[in-house]
Amino acid sequence: MMSAAITTRPPTAPVPHAPAAGGTRRRSRLRPRLELAFLLTPALLLFIGFVLIPIGVAGYYSLYSWNGFGPLTDFVGLDNYVDAFSGDVFQGAIGHNLIIAVLSVVVQLPLSIGLALLLNRKLRGRTFLRMVVFAPYVLSEAVTAVIWLLMLQPGGFVDEILRGVGLGGLVQLWLADQSLVLYTLFVVITWKYIGFGVILLLAGLQGVPAELREAAALDGASAWQTTRHVVLPLLGPTIRIWIFLSVIGSLQLFDLVWIMTLGGPANASTTMATYLVDHGFKRYEFGFGSAVAVILFIICFVFALFYQRFALRRDTAGALTGAR
Amino acid sequence: MRSRKPLALFAAAALALAGCSGGGGDASTEGPVTLTWWHNRTTEPMKSKWQQIADDFHKTHPNTSFTIEPLQNEQFQTKVPLALQGNTPPDLFQQWGGGALADQLKSGKIADITQASSGWIGPLAKNADGWKVGGKQYGAPYLMHAVGFWYRKDIFATAGITATPTTVDELNAAVTKLKTAGVVPIALGGKDRWPDAFYWAYFAVRQCSVDTLKKAVEKTELTDPCFLKAGENLKSFLDTKPFQDGFVGTPAQQGAGSSAGLVANGKAAMELQGDWNPDVMQALTEDKEIGSKIGWFPFPSVPGGQGDPSVLLGGGDGFSCTTRAAKACAEFLGHLVGDDVQKILAETNSGLPVTPAGVAALKSEPHKTIAAAMTKASHVQFYFDTAFPTKVGQALNDTIANFFAGQGGPDTIVKSVSEAAAGNK
DSSP states (O other): OOTTTTTOOOOOOOOOOOOOOOHHHHHHHHHHHHHHHHHHHHHHHHIIIIIIIIHHHHHHHHTOOOOSSSSOOOBBBHHHHHHHHHHHHHHHHHHHHHHHHHHHHIIHHHHHHHHHHHHOOOOHHHHHHHHHHHHHHSHHHHHHHHHHHHTTTTTHHHHHHHHHTTOOOGGOOTTOOOOTTTHHHHHEEEEEEEEHHHHHHHHHTTTTTTTHHHHHHHHHHHHHHHHIIIIHHHHHHHHHEEEEHHHHHHHTTOHHHHHHHOOSSSSOOOOOOHHHIIITTTOHHHHHHHHHHHHHHHHHHHHHHHHHIISSHHHTTTTOOOOO | OOOOTTTSSOOOGTTTTTOOOOOOSSSOSSSSSEEEEEOOOOOOTHHHHHHHHHHHHHHOOTTTTEEEOOOOOOOHHHHHHHHHHSSSSOOOOOOEEHHHHHHHHHHSSSSEEEEEEEEGGGGGGGGGGGGTTTEEEEEEEEEEEOOOOOOOHHHHHHOOOSSSOHHHHHHHHHHHHHHHTTTTEOOOOOSHHHHHHHHHHHHHHHHHHHHHHHHHHHTTTOOHHHHHHHHHHHHHHHOOBBBOTTTGOOOOOSSSSHHHHHHHHTSSEEEEETTTTHHHTTOOOOOTTHHEEEEEEOOOOOOTTSOTTOEEEEHHHHHHEEGHHHHHHHHHHHHTTTTHHHHHHHHSSSSSEEHHHHHHHHOOOHHHHHHHHHHSSSEEOOOOHHOOOHHHHHHHOOOOOOOHHHHHOOHHHHHHHHHHHHTOO
């Protein structure tokens, strides 16, 4: 149909090359370099000092059995990594992170797109509705977690609401049932983060030119066809970025889980990050904790690399990758 | 204080700026010194009480001044190891003693105050033991804590329970009566895990002799069969289903639906908790009279157990000094256990004073009862998660919590200690 020919990206034109006169060539080369050095150094130092060095140090600690006090003397090689991967609890934690990541994409994405399309239409009280959808995102995770922790207690607000509308049979032990707790948490995560997806997609929708919709309408496309073949393809870059942020967020999930369940009951909602704090900080096993942190980092990093390489390639061409 | 507030988030930010203040001064010289003091009383009235006590001390000891930094309870877990690893640890900081203190000694920065405390440690008697490692004093408590059953007198009366249970059988009978009366017999904050551990610990304390308990802590092992038996007793107790529905997801201290909240609002009759519970309950209910509606009784004895029924499970709040200004710091610790300060602390009801003079100044009825039980006790068993090295204690707590959630058995609990001690994750 019509999707093939559409592109919004301006054609990349070669930058005109100004011929430099012989005498000024040297100065003109030196100056950009100085500028680069001057402007980049602060950021680079911060990045090295607070990102690269800590990662390296964590990698170093992870090779030791170390309780955080005194010198590092007990070199154990990769034992910490082996211990982590061979433990049921950590395996479960990785599984929980993956479940949340998959659910986020499968459930939150269609929901976000639907809400964004709805809120992009001209309807009464649109600004208010947008605000309502976005409001939970503004709350801190800690506040969200405490509110839901209290509402989800047996006989709490959620149960009362369900009973009030005659759905008392649906009442569950939301946070105490080991087979349910992860999905309860997912609902809270969705409640909290749906607004972010909606706002992102709404911004993306503003980039869909009205002319294209008009052209589609003139060609006799139905509303559904216009959405499916004009709007959604143009939202592609936004959706791909959202998926990226969402998956990384799911892998790093911590605050909500920590406050609402501490990873329990019986590790039914442990994530990699809660496992790290539980077994690293709380047990004074800083070497082991570092190993878990490194594993978490590598998983996120590998995902990010592959995603950049294969999914975001077109969107970020020239900005993050080599232009050619 | 053991009342852990889960809200106090794990502070990753703590990595950044761990205590950098603190003025000049040296342990060896008599010159002016500024002590950096990390305590965990971030709320009133204790926050300003500590400030007042420090100011008063400065008036009589002009050479000693303070930089006070109140920190959230949970932050100590991450901040103290980092600070002890750095070059400017606080001079004086919250110390729960036991296995964590022994861990911290490996930093070489905790001051041995055996000599410096010899003039004032006497009246503390057995209360000071938890802050000893290898016979040396590495800190001192200013308040002690003990765990027991808090119960609603009014609900007990309604359910026809005339005397507080003194044996587990009587406790089971009370549970049955309360169920018949339509009340949750016991509230439990299982989400937070440590309240679960109180039950296992008390069944162990009632089953095992004091010697066995001491040896178990010393050797970090639970090989004596009494610990297995304790787990079996606990299992039988759990089988009576004495707790509220979904207790594994219930927080201990947050909101009316928490375990403390359930008792405070009359939805449950009992809770096995520390002496701090009346304050926690008061914050969770509109009922201004709650303080007079609750009473306290010690954990009942177990038929056939070797344990002394007078033994209490407990712990304490104390401080340790670091080496830089150990002398001034130890002098201040002596001031904290002196009669004046102990009397002030007694009035706050935030724990049990460590000296007889302080205990005599207690006003609240339940606290007087607990303090009397504490004085009478032949032994105060430290919470096992505190008594054992940190990694072992936490592993034990986690295993017990899993047991409450239906995973593992009495043997798993016993094994978790030896496995954690052996370095298994």
